[in-house]
Amino acid sequence: MMGSIKALIVDDERFSREELIYLLTSYDAIEVVGEADSGDAAIMKAIHLQPDVIFLDVEMPKMDGMEVAKSVQELRKVPAIVFATAYPDFAVEAFRHEAVDYLLKPFDEEQLGVAIARLEKKLRPVESTVSRPSKLAVERDDEIHYLNPADIMYVYREDRLTKIVAKDHEYETKWTLKEVEERLKGFSFFRIHKSYLVNLDYVDRLIPWFNGAYQLELRGRKDKLSVSRNYVKGLRKQLEL
Structure with missing residues (x-):
């Protein structure tokens, strides 16, 4: 496994630095190695x-x-x-500097998660293909089934069980949704709701619902999945060119 991504936090406001450092502690991939309160100090x-x-x-x-x-x-x-800024007006100029992402204050945890995923893709591009299991092991009818992540359409939590919907069958596991999400890290899965994880390769349509939420249709299935308002922006960033 490759080492952590070393991060320097630069902001002239102490509270903003402390908030971002706190949020970044949730990500094992990130190691905050320093902070600076001015541009000159940042360069040094x-x-x-x-x-x-x-x-x-x-x-x-x-x-x-x-x-x-x-x-x-x-x-x-x-x-x-x-x-990272409170002002969206700088976004165009920011990407002229080939920025990986552009975070708005106050920090949104979902937006931060998307930024970390982009960082990992940019800075650790081969990690997901090096010495890692390629199948998800799930017990069914006293047997162990090995699922190809590419065949899993979505995963959801219901009645204290996590259910895995594949192209051919539906499976149940006692793993939490978070544990399944962690096992599928590095594949094309994205959290669209606190209870749903979807394979982006099967996404067909996003349909406006109400209060900023959407419903999602998957290729080859009639059921519609709920996309929480807090996840819509991150989902669209992952899906759209």
């Missing part, structure tokens, strides 16, 4: 710590985040950039 820390990624505030006095992003491109080890 980047030279000394050589982070893999900088979570970078845009609005800072003297040297703003865009200037920092431009400056670190000259370093021997160029870090990835994830901008």
Whole structure:
């Protein structure tokens, strides 16, 4: 297994730095190696710590985040950039600096999760294919069935059981939905609801429902799955070019 992704947190507001550091502790893939409260300090820390990624505030006095992003491109080890700001107006300019993502304050945990997934894909592109099991083992009728993740359409939680809907059968497991999600990490699955995990390869249509929520149709199935409002933005980012 490859090492953690080393992160430097840069923001002139202490509370924002502390909040983001706290949220990042939930991700085993991320190791926060330092923080800085100004653009000048960020460049010095980047030279000394050589982070893999900088979570970078845009609005800072003297040297703003865009200037920092431009400056670190000259370093021997160029870090990835994830901008973090309360202002959406900088998004276009941010992506001119080849930013991996653009987080809006106050931080949304689902949006942060999407950013971490993009970081892992960019910085650890081969990890999911190196020395990892390729089948999901599920017991059914006193037998152990080995499911190809590509054949799993979606997974959901019901009556204290987790149910796995594959192309040919439906299976039950005592694993929690979170445990199944962890086992399928690295494959094309995405959480669309607190009780549903879907294989993006089977998504056919998103249908507006109510209050910002959607219903999702999968190719080859008549049932519609609920997409919670909090997950819609992240889902669309994963699906759309």
